[in-house]
Amino acid sequence: MNRKDFLRNISIAVLVPSVLLAACVDKKTNTAAGSKEQTYTCPMHPQIVQNKPGTCPICGMDLIPFDKSSPADVLTLGASQQALANITTITIGTNEFSSFTQLNGRLTINPEQTTYVSSRVPGRIEVLYIKETGVRIIKGQPLYKIYSEQLSTLQQEYMLMADQAASFPGDQRFQQMEKAARQKLLLYGQTEAQLSALVRSKKTDPFVTYFAPESGVVAELSIAEGQYVPEGGTIMKLEAYNQLWVEADVYPSEADKVKTGQQVKVIVAGYEDRPQAMTISFITPSLQAGSQVMQIRGTIPNPNNQWQPGLQAIVLLSSTNKGKALTLPMDAVIRDGNGAHVWVEKDKNKFQSKMVTTGMENFDQVEITSGLEEGEKVVVTGAYLLTSEFVLKKGKNPMAGHNH
Incomplete structure (x- = not known):
């Protein structure tokens, strides 16, 4: 080997490692720079995206980092996260489905179970055993003691007739007079x-105690101790609540959907899990003054007086029976300006948003006309939390990639 070739080989041996080292350093630098690139968004306004921390120009909240490079619209949650968010699923299938017309109603007192306690004789109230409203009383319980000279006279007459009848047991006239005085x-x-x-x-005893003719609650008290009352004067009003009326408003456009004898469902506010069956017993023949609505009325039982008059109620009129349909609970469907969507469990711990088209609805179910197939596992509770988690992690609306 001559001197020229020797020097060339030495130069290559020295330069190649330097070039490779520089390329490796450059690649590491680019990779590190790429890994440090981070995007930030507002949890309330996902349209705000920037590559550095800051605050949202709309609401002023601190921007949070999110993974914008992930192409998959799939949300992964561990078992503990699902338990914390109360994520539950059901397998969608076909069920009998009927739509309902919802009427606003209220519970009211049934006047057929109202008892007015009035004085049988004129006199003075000596003792009033019930001195306030809202007290529950039992049939046969003493209510008041009255002083009445008229009763004293009638008692004296009866005692006289009773003595005559006892003295002459064979005389039918005295027997009839004693019976008449007793009946009076x-x-x-x-x-x-x-x-x-x-x-x-x-x-004779001019102080006579009167007892409750029926059980109920004292709704009104019209007298006080020491007052004089005339014959027929009102003492108090008793109301029984073991049955209540349900009154509901019906607009004229819905009047053709109701008729006397029709079976409906009643849902009392706070007791949605215990719907009551009711028969419409009365429909007002004219519109209510100033409201332009009709009213329907029915009676429901009130065991143990669990409901109070005045509670709000919903009356459901069955309007359409569609038969078999794909249905989901109301809370499973999320609606926004982009449409309606649900969360589907694609694989274990993996959830994906799917756009759906809804049909008829009733008070707790909604019909799914497209977007889902029978057998898919759909999130029922926690759907809104999944949407919020998706926005926080992905920085976009889960409906953004769907074809609307």
């Missing part, structure tokens, strides 16, 4: 026990 006191509200005690004591 019974009509004035005296009890059989009070009359028997009167005969035994042979002494």
Whole structure:
């Protein structure tokens, strides 16, 4: 080998490692620079995207980092995350489906179960055993004691007739007179026990106690101790709540959907899990003044007085029976300006948003006309949390990539 070739080989041996080292350093530098590139977005306004930290120009919130480079619109959550977010799924299938017309209603007192306690005789209220409203009383419970000279006179007459009938047991006239005097006191509200005690004591008692004719709650109290009341004067009003009326408003355009004897469902506010069956018993023949609505009415049982008059209620009129249809619970479908979508569990712990088209709805179910197939696993609870998590992680709306 001559001197010229030797020097050339030495130069190549020295330069090649330097070039390779420089290329490797350059590649590492570019890779590091690429890995450091980060994008940020606003959790409330995902359209705000920038490559450095800052605040949202719309709401002022701090921007958060997100992975914009991930092409898959799939959200992955671990088992603990799903439990924390209460993520549950169901397998969608066909079910019997009926749509309902929803009417706003309310619970009211059934006047057929209202009892007015009035004075049978004129007199003065000596003792009032119930002195406030809202008190629950039982049939036969003492309500008030009254002083009445008229009752004293009737008692004296009855005692006289009873003595005559006892003295002449064979005289039918005295027997009939005794029976008539006794019947008169019974009509004035005296009890059989009070009359028997009167005969035994042979002494009139102008202070007579009256008892509750029915069980109920004291709704009104019209008298106080020491007051004089006339014959027929109101003492108090009792209301029983073991049955309640349900009144609902019907617009004229919906009047053809209701008729007397029709079966409907009633949902009391706060007791959505216990719908009640009701028969429409009355429809007002004219519109309510100032409201331009009709009213329907029915009765529902109220065991243990669990509901109070005045509670809001919803009356559901069955309007259309479609038969078999793909249905989902209302909470499973998320609606926004882009349309409606649901979350589907594609694989274990992997969820994907799918756009759907909805059809008829009732109070708890919605029909799915397109976008899903029978057998798919759909998120029922926690769908809104999945949407929020997707926006935070991906920085975009889950519906952004769908064809609307």
